[in-house]
Amino acid sequence: MSLIVQKFGGSSVADPEKVRRVAGIIAETYRAGNDVVVVLSAQGKTTDRLIATAKEYNPRPSKREMDMLLSTGEQQSVALCAMMLESMGIPAISLTGWQVDFKTNSNYSNAAIKSVGQERIRRELDARRVVLVTGFQGINKYDDITTLGRGGSDTSAVAIAAALHADLCQIYTDVDGVYTADPNKVRGAKKLDEITFDEMLELASMGAKVLHNRSVEMAKRYNVDLEVLSSYEKKPGTKVRRISKVEQAEVSGVAKDVNVARITVIGMEDKPGIAFGIFSTLAKEKINVDIILQTLGHGGAQSITFTVARGDGERACEILEQHIDELGFSGLDMDTHVAKVSIVGAGMLTTSGIAAKMFDALASRKINIKMISTSEIKVSVLVDEDDADKAVQAVHDKFFGD
Amino acid sequence: MSLIVQKFGGSSVADPEKVRRVAGIIAETYRAGNDVVVVLSAQGKTTDRLIATAKEYNPRPSKREMDMLLSTGEQQSVALCAMMLESMGIPAISLTGWQVDFKTNSNYSNAAIKSVGQERIRRELDARRVVLVTGFQGINKYDDITTLGRGGSDTSAVAIAAALHADLCQIYTDVDGVYTADPNKVRGAKKLDEITFDEMLELASMGAKVLHNRSVEMAKRYNVDLEVLSSYEKKPGTKVRRISKVEQAEVSGVAKDVNVARITVIGMEDKPGIAFGIFSTLAKEKINVDIILQTLGHGGAQSITFTVARGDGERACEILEQHIDELGFSGLDMDTHVAKVSIVGAGMLTTSGIAAKMFDALASRKINIKMISTSEIKVSVLVDEDDADKAVQAVHDKFFGD
Numbered sequence: 001m002s003l004i005v006q007k008f009g010g011s012s013v014a015d016p017e018k019v020r021r022v023a024g025i026i027a028e029t030y031r032a033g034n035d036v037v038v039v040l041s042a043q044g045k046t047t048d049r050l051i052a053t054a055k056e057y058n059p060r061p062s063k064r065e066m067d068m069l070l071s072t073g074e075q076q077s078v079a080l081c082a083m084m085l086e087s088m089g090i091p092a093i094s095l096t097g098w099q100v101d102f103k104t105n106s107n108y109s110n111a112a113i114k115s116v117g118q119e120r121i122r123r124e125l126d127a128r129r130v131v132l133v134t135g136f137q138g139i140n141k142y143d144d145i146t147t148l149g150r151g152g153s154d155t156s157a158v159a160i161a162a163a164l165h166a167d168l169c170q171i172y173t174d175v176d177g178v179y180t181a182d183p184n185k186v187r188g189a190k191k192l193d194e195i196t197f198d199e200m201l202e203l204a205s206m207g208a209k210v211l212h213n214r215s216v217e218m219a220k221r222y223n224v225d226l227e228v229l230s231s232y233e234k235k236p237g238t239k240v241r242r243i244s245k246v247e248q249a250e251v252s253g254v255a256k257d258v259n260v261a262r263i264t265v266i267g268m269e270d271k272p273g274i275a276f277g278i279f280s281t282l283a284k285e286k287i288n289v290d291i292i293l294q295t296l297g298h299g300g301a302q303s304i305t306f307t308v309a310r311g312d313g314e315r316a317c318e319i320l321e322q323h324i325d326e327l328g329f330s331g332l333d334m335d336t337h338v339a340k341v342s343i344v345g346a347g348m349l350t351t352s353g354i355a356a357k358m359f360d361a362l363a364s365r366k367i368n369i370k371m372i373s374t375s376e377i378k379v380s381v382l383v384d385e386d387d388a389d390k391a392v393q394a395v396h397d398k399f400f401g402d
Numbered sequence: 403m404s405l406i407v408q409k410f411g412g413s414s415v416a417d418p419e420k421v422r423r424v425a426g427i428i429a430e431t432y433r434a435g436n437d438v439v440v441v442l443s444a445q446g447k448t449t450d451r452l453i454a455t456a457k458e459y460n461p462r463p464s465k466r467e468m469d470m471l472l473s474t475g476e477q478q479s480v481a482l483c484a485m486m487l488e489s490m491g492i493p494a495i496s497l498t499g500w501q502v503d504f505k506t507n508s509n510y511s512n513a514a515i516k517s518v519g520q521e522r523i524r525r526e527l528d529a530r531r532v533v534l535v536t537g538f539q540g541i542n543k544y545d546d547i548t549t550l551g552r553g554g555s556d557t558s559a560v561a562i563a564a565a566l567h568a569d570l571c572q573i574y575t576d577v578d579g580v581y582t583a584d585p586n587k588v589r590g591a592k593k594l595d596e597i598t599f600d601e602m603l604e605l606a607s608m609g610a611k612v613l614h615n616r617s618v619e620m621a622k623r624y625n626v627d628l629e630v631l632s633s634y635e636k637k638p639g640t641k642v643r644r645i646s647k648v649e650q651a652e653v654s655g656v657a658k659d660v661n662v663a664r665i666t667v668i669g670m671e672d673k674p675g676i677a678f679g680i681f682s683t684l685a686k687e688k689i690n691v692d693i694i695l696q697t698l699g700h701g702g703a704q705s706i707t708f709t710v711a712r713g714d715g716e717r718a719c720e721i722l723e724q725h726i727d728e729l730g731f732s733g734l735d736m737d738t739h740v741a742k743v744s745i746v747g748a749g750m751l752t753t754s755g756i757a758a759k760m761f762d763a764l765a766s767r768k769i770n771i772k773m774i775s776t777s778e779i780k781v782s783v784l785v786d787e788d789d790a791d792k793a794v795q796a797v798h799d800k801f802f803g804d
Contacts, residue, residue, distance in 0.1 A: 016458045050478075056418045058485035065488065068496050069481035072474035076452075079471035083460035086467070094470050098500065099545055120545075143501055143522075 002167035003125070004029055007039040007135065007157035012172055012231040013077055014044035016084070022231060023084040025172070026130055030090055035125045037164065039135045039157040040081060042073025063108035067137070067147045071097070074134035074153075082132050092130040095120060097137040097145065102156070104138035104146045111138060111146035113155065113218075116163035133160060151212035158215045162222035169224050170237075171211060176230035177238035178203065178210050181254040181396045185389060188400060192252055194239045199252045202344040202378045216240065250354055251345035251399045256392045258339045258385060260290070261313030262370070265320065267330025268302045275304055277327045278320065285319050287312045291340070291373040291382060305371065307382065310336055338370065339388035342380040343395060355379045361398035367391050404569035405527070406431055409441040409537065409559035414574055414633040415479055416446030418486070424633060425486045427574070428532055432492055437527045439566065441537045441559040442483060444475025465510035469539070469549045473499070476536035476555075484534050494532040497522060499547065504540035504558070506548045513540060513548035515557065515620075518565035535562060553614035560617045564624035571626050572639075573613060578632035579640035580605065580612050583656040583798045587791060590802055594654055596641045601654045604746040604780045618642065652749035652756055653801045658794045659742040660787060662692070663715030664772065666707045667722065669732025677706055679729045680722065687721055689714045693742075693775040693784060707773065709784065712738055740772065741790035744782040745797060757781045763800035769793050 006029065008022050030036045041047075050070055054061045061069075078094035085092035101117025124131045135153025138146050148155055154171055161169035176191065178200065183189040195203075197220035204213045210228055219226050219240065229237025268274050279289055290307045308316050317332050348354045355372075358379055362369060367390065371382035383391050408431065410424050432438045443449075452472055456463045463471075480496035487494035503519025526533045537555025540548050550557055556573055563571035578593065580602065585591040597605075599622035606615045612630055621628050621642065631639025670676050681691055692709045710718050719734050750756045757774075760781055764771060769792065773784035785793050 019459060054482065054485060057421060057482045058489040060489075061485040062488055065481045065484045065496060068484075068498075069478055072477050075474050075477075076471055079467045079474075080456065080459045082467045082470075083456055083463040086464055087460040087462075094467060096470075096547075145498075 001033045001035070003035040003037070003164060005037045005039060005157050005161040005164070005166045005169040006172060007153060007170065008041070008172045008231060009153065009174075010041040010044055010046070011174055013040055013081060016080075018231075019081050019084050022172075023081060023088055023090070025231070026081075026085060027088055027090050030130050036130045037121060037125070037160060037166070038078075038081070038130060038132045039153060039160060040074060040077040040132060041135050041153040042070075043077050043080075046073040046076070064144060067108050067145050070147055071134070071137040071145045074136050078132040078134050082130075085130055085132075090130055091128060092132060093124050094132040094134075095124070096134050098139045098143070100133055100160070102133075102138035102159075104140055104148065106140040106142070106144070106146065108144075108146055110149040111140070113138065113148070113159045116159050118163055121160070121164060151214065154212045154215035155218055158218045158222070158224050158226070161224045162218065166224065168227060169219065170227045170229060171215075172229055172231040173210065174231065175210060175228075176233055176235060177228050178240070178253070180252065180400050181392055182256070186254070186393055186396050188396060188402075190400060192238050193236070194241060195252050196346045197240060197242060198377055199344050199346050200240045202342070202375075203253050203255055211240070249345060250347035250351045251343045252347075253344050254392050254396045254399070255342050255344065256339055256388050257342070258388060259310050260307050260338050260340050260382070261310045261316075262305060262307050262335040262338050262382060263313065263316055263320075264303055264305045264333040264335075265329050265331075266303050266333060268304065269328035270302060271328060274302075274328055277323075278304065278329075279306075281319060281323055281327065282308075282316055285315070287316050287319070291371050291380065293371050307338070307340070307371070337385045338382050339385045339391075340380050340382055341388060341391045341395065342378055343399065344378050346377050348377055348379070357398060358395055361394045362391055365390060365394045367394065403435045403437070405437040405439070405566060407439045407441065407559050407563040407566070407568045407571040408574060409555060409572065410443070410574045410633060411555065411576075412443040412446055412448065412479075413576055415442055415483060420633075421483050421486050424574070425483060425490055425492070427633070428483075428487065429490055429492050432532050438532045439523060439527070439562060439568070440480075440483070440532060440534045441555060441562060442476060442479040442534060443537050443555040444472075445479050445482075448475040448478070466546060469510050469547050472549055473536070473539040473547045476538050480534040480536050484532075487532055487534075492532055493530060494534060495526050496534040496536075497526075498536050499539040500541045500545070502535055502562075504535075504561075506540035506542055506550070508542040508544070508546070508548065510546075510548055512551040513542070515540065515550070515561045518561050520565055523562070523566060553616065556614045556617035557620055560620045560624070560626050560628070563626045564620065568626065570629060571621065572629045572631060573617075574631055574633040575612065576633065577612060577630075578635055578637060579630050580642075580655070582654065582802050583794060584658070588656070588795055588798050590798060590804075592802060594640045595638070596643060597654050598748045599642060599644060600779055601746050601748050602642045604744070604777075605655050605657055613642070651747060652753045653745045653747035654749075655746050656794050656798045656801070657744050657746065658790050659744070660790060661712050662709050662740050662742050662784070663712045663718075664707060664709050664737045664740050664784060665715065665718055665722075666705055666735040666737075667731050667733075668705050668735060670704045670706065671730035672704060673730065676704075676730055679725075680706065680731075681708075683721060683725055683729065684710075684718055687717070689718050689721070693773050693782065695773050709740070709742070709773070739787045740784050741787045741793075742782050742784055743790060743793045743797065744780055745801065746780050748779050750779050750781070759800060760797055763796045764793055767792060767796045769796065 104111035135156040226240035484496040506513035537558040628642035
């Protein structure tokens with residue numbers, strides 16, 4: 001008998017038919033003798049609808065009142081799902097954030113979790129009830145309702161699993177697991193049985209939107225075993241763990257990120273601290289810089305090239321232009337027609353030649369590499385956006401091809 | 403400066419336009435320097451819609467989960483109204499039942515109020531905020547959400563006014579006060595400036611649906627001054643108080659109740675305890691008996707005539723038939739074509755001849771009186787249903803005619 005936390009997203013509980021399916025999964029887990037805690041998001045587009053309604057009352061509502069309003073969505077979800085379970089003969093009880101003492105800070109609409117009470121949930125589990133808890137919400141020290149921001153229900157589920165020392169936290173979504181690459185775009189993409197937290201974090205930040213990074217970070221910190229699986233198909237998903245139990249693959253996934261702009265600062269004066277000046281100026285404006293390449297250009301003048309999120313590109317250039325004399329450079333060049341292709345794998349730590357293998361795959365398809373960045377478990381290259389899909393396929397074939 | 407509790411019903415807050423009007427009333431009260439606590443129902447048909455939704459998930463949902471679901475309606479109301487007030491520059495905060503420590507027993511869906519916390523509301527009032535509290539809901543000793551049943555928001559408002567020792571509890575509705583008779587049906591019906599709790603209770607039980615009786619009973623017990631007034635028209639309403647401040651009118655209202663059936667038990671044996679037997683048998687089945695008339699019939703055989711709610715008539719007869727031998731009577735006769743016409747007035751206590759004046763009015767219109775019942779502040783007569791409207795008008799003309 002295990003204690004299992006199961007989280008279902010808004011699209012999985014959008015209507016009575018879908019809730020019936022979800023209740024079926026819960027009932028099966030419960031009937032197998034497990035203690036089951038269920039975390040639910042608001043149904044379907046409820047949150048979007050409530051936000052739109054709020055705007056009719058106040059174009060700029062306070063975040064405190066917005067959280068008060070939005071939290072009703074999850075409360076309705078858990079109550080209706082409890083009713084469905086009752087109709088199937090499964091004892092169930094729904095609980096809100098305050099009822100399980102789900103404490104957060106006071107950063108309304110994007111609150112950070114501080115602690116989760118065990119007492120009430122344990123008592124209900126001891127009475128052999130399925131416990132349904134509202135995702136996405138908590139209370140602050142003033143007993144006011146807070147919400148965790150978008151994707152917060154995943155994080156709620158992990159926090160509850162951590163507090164209860166659950167054996168497993170299952171995140172049910174509309175995909176059936178984590179793949180070696182986007183299965184809709186890459187031939188031969190395979191579902192992974194297992195992946196480590198760090199790999200998952202790198203893949204997620206690369207745009208693989210299976211799990212919210214915040215939830216994976218929390219799972220890593222509290223060592224909560226995760227499983228990503230489908231609400232629609234009954235088959236095992238992908239386990240996300242501290243250390244993978246199967247033999248570590250050298251590479252676990254290939255990802256593409258087109259949300260990138262490359263900026264080159266040209267004709268920099270040859271004086272110390274200029275790179276620091278550029279990046280601290282951007283940091284003050286909360287613009288994150290990713291890959292950085294510093295080169296010695298023609299005639300001894302230096303240049304620095306770096307990437308930012310594409311949406312930040314224009315603003316980054318404007319800010320640097322404003323400080324052109326003070327920072328000491330002659331011009332800027334921006335290229336938004338680029339993409340980042342990355343391989344991620346915990347196995348890289350112990351295997352050599354992984355990066356070389358990736359470059360070989362790209363070279364054989366005559367794909368030009370504009371920039372390179374490596375970390376312990378990741379190698380990223382910047383390529384022309386037109387080459388990106390071809391690059392992903394080539395790299396994927398190299399590592400996962402038969 | 404006063405502390406005023408204002409309650410608005412669901413139809414008064416049904417959409418942004420209506421909430422804007424309500425917020426205007428609140429803002430004006432606040433700007434006049436008063437402390438304002440607002441109690442709101444769920445918007446428009448929200449509660450009905452949630453009940454219908456629940457049935458799609460479970461035809462017989464548990465009351466505990468139903469209350470969890472329904473309570474979201476008022477939570478949305480108070481959050482949206484707080485947003486509207488904020489947009490008008492009025493500092494406001496919305497609070498749920500649990501946030502104001504609104505304690506009830508555990509009778510889900512029809513809970514009784516046990517106590518209301520003052521602390522949180524006082525703190526917010528001290529910060530010069532308008533405090534918006536969810537009507538209709540509370541929490542029990544297990545920290546589970548309960549609801550008070552239909553019409554519970556009026557009672558919530560009175561309970562909060564009592565706990566805070568408010569100077570006035572204003573109940574805003576879609577009528578502008580309490581009338582001497584139904585203004586849609588009786589010529590010359592006048593709005594009352596004031597009425598006593600007892601008169602209001604008698605009128606309400608007669609079908610004048612201005613205030614929920616439960617709220618009037620609570621106001622009477624804790625001596626909370628009430629005012630019934632319109633959300634749509636800016637003018638004084640009707641004050642409901644322990645003792646009326648104006649000179650006590652002998653009669654304050656005339657009401658008609660067609661929800662009546664008259665049952666006659668014929669041929670009763672002349673033995674002691676038979677009347678008791680009949681009424682205790684009905685009481686066991688939770689059938690309330692109203693007017694009772696006992697007569698000595700032909701040849702010494704007795705009969706008893708009484709009235710019950712029309713919907714209980716058939717069942718009352720069936721139950722008595724089942725006990726015909728044991729109770730000792732020969733037959734039953736039921737008449738559902740009757741109506742009760744009543745006059746209510748605290749002034750009756752000190753004025754004689756009121757009943758006679760009523761009978762005179764009816765006699766002059768040749769209306770036959772079938773039964774009579776009197777209490778300290780009420781005289782009721784049973785008439786043929788076809789005569790009822792004419793009877794109300796005749797009695798009203800007699801007491802209120804110019």
